[in-house]
Each structure stands twice: as structure tokens, then as C-alpha cells.
Amino acid sequence: MSLSLSSTTVLGKRKATRYILQISASPQPEPSTSTSTEDLAIYDTAELCSKKARHPCTYSGCTKSYSKACRLAEHIRSHTGERPYVCTTCQKSYLRESHLQAHAKSHLPESERPYVCMKSATCQKRFWTLQHLQVHENTHSGAKSYACSVEGCNELFAKHHQLRSHTCQVHAPPGTKPYICTHPGCAKSFDTNQKLRGHIKTHDDKRYTCTHPKCLPLTNTDPTYYPTWTSLQAHIREIHPPTCMHSSCHGRTFASQHNLRAHQKLHEQQELETILADVEQSEATDLPRKRRRGGEVGRDWKCDKCGKEFKSMKALTTHNNVIHLGHRNHVCPHQHCSSAFGYKHLLERHLAKIHSTRSDQSVTDSSESDGATTTDTDTDCSNNEPAGSAAHLSIDRITGHAYSLRSRMPTSKTIRCPYPNVEDLLLLPPETPLSGSSAHCDHILTRAYDLRRHLRAEHGLAGDKNKVDSWVKSHRGSAQTS
Incomplete structure (x- = not known):
């Protein structure tokens, strides 16, 4: 009795059903070059290559599971709405890095596409994938691979968008757009596939959930879900507004993260100023320098003529116009006074010191001529006395009556x-x-x-x-x- 020798060859793909091909080997092979069907046997083992999914999704109502923890983490982002992979060119964000890499190709020139159409010498179009190239080549051969799925309609089309247009025009109500939502009870349609994909997500009532520690669910309880990103953001603004954690603010809240960041810069500036003040006091040998209004930190605009620093471009421009160009745009409004000043507060101080005495004197004379009741202290001091002296503080000036009278005095502009x-x-x-x-x-x-x-x-x-x-x-x- 001769021993039979058998060899096995495995045919198949990864994560698919394996097929075992057994070929019987004879010690004296026949000269025939053909293989008999009796010697060829194929058996379906129904044995899976993929490992068991050991990482299930913990969200209520979601039955998906994954064999790798990284895949589960990518899936969790579809519930939380997190999109960490951002395109540096157009700022679009994606759930997976592979999606970002596929999108990044859209910013490359057409010459980088590896698949070139060779069906026509005048075409030479290039594509990123072999599938897109094959679809394009069908247009040269006249093949129509897209058939209408409606019963009784035998129309064939070479491109998918032609089939969609046919479905909207012939088999759908008037006004229907090419991309139709297939969700039960929804009759909406859209112009682009991107808008359709975004709309389909709205049918998932458990799409987003709040990850704030205060909103995390307890044991054996489901979290609160939000159907849209807008509703989740509205919840965060209302329940979890941006809060300053500095001890001096006592939990002060803000309307947006932008306002919070601007507020936190104030705390950083105060801390830097405190450090600089300590260093100056420890190293200074002369009298301490007078502290400037607005602090020393953040003076990024420097005058190229005198070296003085400012905290805004407007302040630097005003300084250059007044100090270096000699502009005096604030002119005294009195007719016989030709004084002009570069800053508004200097004009106000001039009016208070120089012209307030004359105005009060004219007001007093007017009130006396009209028979108004006044006191002897209403008469202003002489020109030699300063405006802030004790004799100048009449009861009308203290109570504001003199200011009221001056505001009603007629001038050339009243x-x-x-x-x-x-x-x-x-x-x-x-x-x-x-x-x-x-x-x-x-x-x-x-x-x-x-x-x-x-x-x-x-x-x-x-x-x-x-x-x-x-x-x-x-x-x-x-x-x-x-």
C-alpha cells in the first residue's frame, strides 16, 4: 500500500473566508498535462482571520466594537465631536489622520496625481486613485455602468451624477435635488454630497455629549445627548461658561473664550509688573522711577526719534504728531485767546485755570443785574489768586449752580x-x-x-x-x- 502525499495551498484575503486547495500527488505522474477535476477539491473552512473585537463602545445605544484601542478612540470622537486633525492650509478639521492626509492631496498640483488616462492621446487626465481612473476610462469606451434601480426603468448612464439627475427629474417630485436623504420619513434633498452627509448626522439623536466633569453620568446612567453641534455649544455657554480661575476674580465668568483669554492677559501683566518692581527696588540705587500709567509691560511700540515706548500705535502716532511734528489741534475757543495745545487734557486745564474766573465774573454780574439773590462770596478772586484758592470756592461753585449758569450763557455758537x-x-x-x-x-x-x-x-x-x-x-x- 503506497502512502499518499498531499500538499495544501491557501487562497484568500485577509479577514475573509479561507479556501484550502488539496491536490493529490502520485508517485508516477501521468504524462497528461491536464488536471482532473477529481483530483481538485475545494473546501470552505469558514474560519475567520480577524481577531475578536475586544474594545466595545461604552455609549448607550451604540453596538460598535473594535479590535484596537486606537480605533475605538477614533470612534469615540464621533460622539464627542472632537476633530483634532486640522489642515494647515484651509483649517478644515477631521476625526482621523488618514482623512487629513487624503484631504491634503487636494491642495497638491495635478502633476502629483499618479494615475494617468492612456485611452486617448489628447486626454492625459490624472487621478489620485485607480478607481477614479477606471470610471473616467469608461467614458472613452462608452460603457454605461450606472443603471436606474427603479422597477420598470431600463436607463443606463456612464456617470453617477447623470443617474442622480435622471432620478430627480423622472422618479422624484418636482424640485428634488440630486442628493436625496433616505432616512424614513425625511424628504429632504441637497445639491452636494457633503451637505447630504452633514444632514444625515442630524438623524442621530445621540451624536454629541458634554464631556465637562459636572455633566459626566453616574454609574448605570446614560449621559445627556445633543443632536447637533450648535445645541451642544449652546449648552456649554449656558451651563459651563468660561470662568477665570484666578483667586482674585472669585469665579468670574465670560461670554466667550476670547474674552477670557484677553482677561487672563491682565493677570499675567500684573504678575510681570510685580516681578519687575521687586527687581527694580532691589537693584536701584537712586530714587525709584515714577510708575507710568498703564504699567511697564506691553509697550511694544517704540518711537524711533526719542526711544519712548507706548502700548498702542494710536498713542505712538499722537506722541509723534505733538512732540516731533508740533501739531496743536486743541485750540482755546475764546475769541481773544490764541492758546493751542497738543492734548485735550491740557486745553481743559487751561480753560479751568484761565477762563473760569472770567466766566464766573460775567455770570455773577449777569445774575446781579437780573435781580438774582447772591452772596458776597460769589465774586471771584482777583487774577493774582489761583483758581483753587479758598476765596474762589463760593457756594455756587460747590453746589454746581455756577456751572449751570455758565452753561446757559450765550456765545457765538449758541x-x-x-x-x-x-x-x-x-x-x-x-x-x-x-x-x-x-x-x-x-x-x-x-x-x-x-x-x-x-x-x-x-x-x-x-x-x-x-x-x-x-x-x-x-x-x-x-x-x-x-
Whole structure:
């Protein structure tokens, strides 16, 4: 009895059913070159190559599981909405690194595509994948591989978008777009596949969940799910707003992360200033330098002429115009005073020290001539006395009465309320004629806008904007001469 020798050859792919091909070997092979079907036997072993998935998804209602922990981590991102892989060119984000690498090819030139169409000498189109090349080559051969799936329709198309257009025009209601949602009960359609994929995700009610520690579910309980990214972000803004963790802020919250980051820079600046102050005090031998307003940190704009540093470009520009170019744009409004200043606060100090005495004196003289009750202390001090002396502090200045009188003093730029002769300035005629009224208004204003507000608030009349503006231009300064 001869021993039979058998050899086995495994045919198949990874993670697929294996087929074992057994070929009987004879010690004296026959000269025939053909293989008999009796000597060839194929057996289906139904044995899987893939390992058992040992990493299941822990989210309630999700039955997916993976053989690797890294694959499970990628899947978890589909629940949390995290997209850590960001394209540096267009800022698009992706769940997996492989998706980002595939997207990055779209930014490369067409010459980098490895698959070239050889069916036509004039075509020479290039593609990233062999599948796209094969689909394109079918257009040259005239093959139509896309058939309509509707029963009774035998139409064939060479391209997929042609099949979609046919389905929308022939087998769908009017106005249907090429990409149709197949979810039960949903009749929406979209112009692009990207919009359709984004819409399909909205049908998943357990798509997003909050990962904040306060929202983590307890044992044997399901987390709170949100169907859209917008609803999750609204929840985070309302329940978990950005909070400053600095001890001096006591849990202060902000409307956005941008505002929080801007606020945290203040704490960093204060800490740096404290460190610099300690170093200066320990190393300084002379008197300590006067602290500048706004601190020393963050002065990134430096004057190239004098070396002085500023915290904004606007401050540097103002310094250059005033100090180095000699601009004096703040001019004293008094007629016989030709003083001009580079900064507004210098003009205000000039008006307070120089012209406040003359204004108070004129106010006092006016009030005495009108029979108003005044005191002896209302008379301002002489020009030799400073404005802040004790004699200058009258009761009217302390209570603000003198300021009120000065604000009503007529000048070349003021106007007096024309009431009751305002019928030509109103939007609608008054219910009762005003011309016969004996009451006059002595209120003094400076702008047409103020006159319209005064007429509405004090007299209950609505002034016409164009009429009031033209009247003010022609009567400006009349309050001083009247």
C-alpha cells in the first residue's frame, strides 16, 4: 500500500473566508498535462482571520466594537465631536489622520496625481486613485455602468451624477435635488454630497455629549445627548461658561473664550509688573522711577526719534504728531485767546485755570443785574489768586449752580429756543395755535439735535429735522446779540 502525499495551498484575503486547495500527488505522474477535476477539491473552512473585537463602545445605544484601542478612540470622537486633525492650509478639521492626509492631496498640483488616462492621446487626465481612473476610462469606451434601480426603468448612464439627475427629474417630485436623504420619513434633498452627509448626522439623536466633569453620568446612567453641534455649544455657554480661575476674580465668568483669554492677559501683566518692581527696588540705587500709567509691560511700540515706548500705535502716532511734528489741534475757543495745545487734557486745564474766573465774573454780574439773590462770596478772586484758592470756592461753585449758569450763557455758537414761534419748524401743525401764547422760552442750546429734543421734552412738539437744521444755521449766534 503506497502512502499518499498531499500538499495544501491557501487562497484568500485577509479577514475573509479561507479556501484550502488539496491536490493529490502520485508517485508516477501521468504524462497528461491536464488536471482532473477529481483530483481538485475545494473546501470552505469558514474560519475567520480577524481577531475578536475586544474594545466595545461604552455609549448607550451604540453596538460598535473594535479590535484596537486606537480605533475605538477614533470612534469615540464621533460622539464627542472632537476633530483634532486640522489642515494647515484651509483649517478644515477631521476625526482621523488618514482623512487629513487624503484631504491634503487636494491642495497638491495635478502633476502629483499618479494615475494617468492612456485611452486617448489628447486626454492625459490624472487621478489620485485607480478607481477614479477606471470610471473616467469608461467614458472613452462608452460603457454605461450606472443603471436606474427603479422597477420598470431600463436607463443606463456612464456617470453617477447623470443617474442622480435622471432620478430627480423622472422618479422624484418636482424640485428634488440630486442628493436625496433616505432616512424614513425625511424628504429632504441637497445639491452636494457633503451637505447630504452633514444632514444625515442630524438623524442621530445621540451624536454629541458634554464631556465637562459636572455633566459626566453616574454609574448605570446614560449621559445627556445633543443632536447637533450648535445645541451642544449652546449648552456649554449656558451651563459651563468660561470662568477665570484666578483667586482674585472669585469665579468670574465670560461670554466667550476670547474674552477670557484677553482677561487672563491682565493677570499675567500684573504678575510681570510685580516681578519687575521687586527687581527694580532691589537693584536701584537712586530714587525709584515714577510708575507710568498703564504699567511697564506691553509697550511694544517704540518711537524711533526719542526711544519712548507706548502700548498702542494710536498713542505712538499722537506722541509723534505733538512732540516731533508740533501739531496743536486743541485750540482755546475764546475769541481773544490764541492758546493751542497738543492734548485735550491740557486745553481743559487751561480753560479751568484761565477762563473760569472770567466766566464766573460775567455770570455773577449777569445774575446781579437780573435781580438774582447772591452772596458776597460769589465774586471771584482777583487774577493774582489761583483758581483753587479758598476765596474762589463760593457756594455756587460747590453746589454746581455756577456751572449751570455758565452753561446757559450765550456765545457765538449758541441759539435760543424760538418758542412760541416754532410753527414753521414742526412736522405737524399744533392742535392749538402757539402764536398767541405769551410764554417765552429762554433756554439756550448749541445744536439742532438739542433743539429738537428740547421741543419734544419741554413743549411736547415734534420738530422737522430739515427745517430745524436750516433754521439753526441761519440763527446761530443770535442768542448772544439778543
